[in-house]
Amino acid sequence: MTSTRTFSSPLDLQSVRADFPILGRELAGGYPLTYLDSANSSQKPVQVVDAIRAHYLEHNANVARAMHQLGAEATAAFEGARDKVASFIGAPSRDEIIFTKNASEALNLAAHTLTAGLKPGDEVVISEMEHHSNIVPWQLACERTGATLRWFGVTDEGRLDLSQIDTLINERTKVVSLAWVSNALGTINPVKEIAAKVHAVGALLVVDASQAVPQFAVDVSTLGADLLAFTGHKAVGPTGIGVLWGRYDLLASLPPFLGGGEMIEVVRMTGSTYAAPPARFEAGTPPIAQAVGLGAALDYLSGIGMDKVAAHEQAITAYALEGLLSVPGLKILGPTDIANRGGAISFELDGVHPHDVATVLDTRGIAVRAGHHCARPVHERFGVQSSTRASFYLYTTPEEVDALVDGLGFVRSFFKVA
Template identity: 85%
Template sequence: MTDARTFSSPLDLQSVRADFPILSRELAGGFPLVYLDSANSSQKPTQVVQAISDHYLKHNANVARAMHQLGAEATAAYEGGRDKVAAFIGATNRDEIVFTKNASEALNLAAHSLGASLKPGDVVVISEMEHHSNIVPWQLLCERTGATLKWFGVTEDGRLDLSNIDELLTEQTKIVSLTWVSNALGTINPIADIAVKAHAVGATVVVDASQAVPQFPVDVSTLGVDILVFTGHKAVGPTGIGVLWGRYDLLAALPPFLGGGEMIEIVRMTGSTFAAPPARFEAGTPPIAQAVGLGAALDYLSGIGMDKIAAHEHAIVEYALEGLKTVPGLKLLGPTDAVDHGAAISFELDGVHPHDVSTVLDTRGIAVRAGHHCARPVHERFGMQSSTRASFYLYTTPEEIDALVDGLGFVRSFFKVD
């Protein structure tokens, strides 16, 4: 295994970690926290927490309704968050940014509104490696409309199986919705290439970028997709906010998802007309403080540099894969090399249930996730009920990977695994 002393990262990890007070916690038993569950939810830097606190303590009011100073300040802060999201992902029009409560709601919005025109005989294409949030909304849509759901399979090495792409993408295919980075396998998919083929048959392309936006630079102006969604809490931002980016001409042609205040143009008892995007898709009081916090989070990531974060993630994944391969009886789920590999690694340890692996690691201060990670179909694809997942971010150190590898050795001895 590579010596942590020779590990090279473009980030000043000591400085980065100082921004995340939780990472200095000492847990029960005197063990330092080793947080390896960032694909589930990232930790938050002081700058984000302070931005949210400052908003509530000094500027709290509802947006777009109050005609007083606090209302104006809150509206400016909320819309400022929209501007920061647009800049961060390369959107050329701030009105292409729709705030939701999470990525799941954004995907449900996409399925509901895009699906309004689907009919029997139409096809929606997803993949076997999707998070449940990018499976269930499309299943429900197909049940409602009579459309057919089809999917890409996964190869033995955990990559998207594109061998039958010409059979899946035909003139009947109306929507293609894929994850950019698998939350279970860590696989980075060739979204731009698939989008070209999908558009050639007239399909609309939706991308779940929940694991992509936090990890590497994203530019929707050149990616070539139609809708992209992500969530704030995986990108050092707060919970309770998600983002849907869509081409403005597409959003302007879609019906609303939820009805209520602020998404309307005129309401009469005989019927209603609806506001232009993004207001059309933001019914009711929005996640105001969360948008402020997300803006602060993206400022924080931009200040460090997404290129540097991506390089660090790649280096830590390489280091982790090398270390995990030294653990006897450990089987990796997904790609076994760091090429096109995001910062999540799932595995099973022979003779020990993933829940037991996680529980014993937790007694040593090591936080990982166990289960099917809301990606049960891909686990079934590899004959597994569940797995253990370690996931990393800009604050992960090689010493924490060493602690994981050592901890897995302790798990084996604890359960007396030969």
């Protein structure tokens, strides 16, 4: 079907897609791949793959240990990636960048170290729309310390309910941890506004930016966050690499998360002292090649321009919202307008289970996600067990969105939905 909806993007999509060979795949049944699962994991351009390949074939060695040339080259590449991350997110210092294996580990690091001194009567605040990685670590911390876990609710429109913010964030609050962009609802939360409230009561703000960093320009120097986590594989980078950024004075005051090599200053049998950040939080051999790949990914995004990435994301999401809302029996979970919205759309289709929706779409080459998207509480908030989610990125075309809309029509006919 040819769409009559209008679409305009600042990106040369043909040129962008040429950098992602996987997007040219033909799947079973002769259908072209329509990849609409980028909020789960983005595809990788050849520039990232080539950087990782070159590292392993030409510079492979451990970092911060070996005195030989390969060791020096590997260390330079690894630390060079740290410089690139710092520049990409506007960090004042490279020493504020900690490499982890993913955003989940970064958030666990934050929860474990920030709550070391909590006690009964203290409170931690999260929200109902969080990814499990920003719920479970804080639940564990509160169980461990006796602190109380509280949370923001979600409005019927899928926005953070700020009506009780002045009572929810109070003199007992020690930490607030929120997603900048919901992976399930697509909602973009007002982080700066919340940061002001958090700091007014002397608390700390942690931001899960896993869905934000890939989609628009981030400047931690003006955001108001104290710690911020994101992952590489959602930002055209490799799996196995995440980042925790933190204000250096805060990081320097925190205890280690894991013990082992390279996070120490001096080790004796009677006790140990610890290195300054970021080494204090990077025990053992780090994800070296993955960091190199992440650096190449951020170079790639910077070369395109995050302003253009954000504009395309907004345009393709608006196009998809209009198309999906035209499907009979389809209900979107979360905002149905483009204002303050990211590029992930979760929905229900009357009469068809989300897993069946995804399975039938897959027979037509369309890759979406079905389930609770590691965000079960927000699904419970809307009274559903699961949903289907389509998510878009800088390589998504309007023709792929049209294929999704047409595919959902086929799903309805396949299951004989009235």
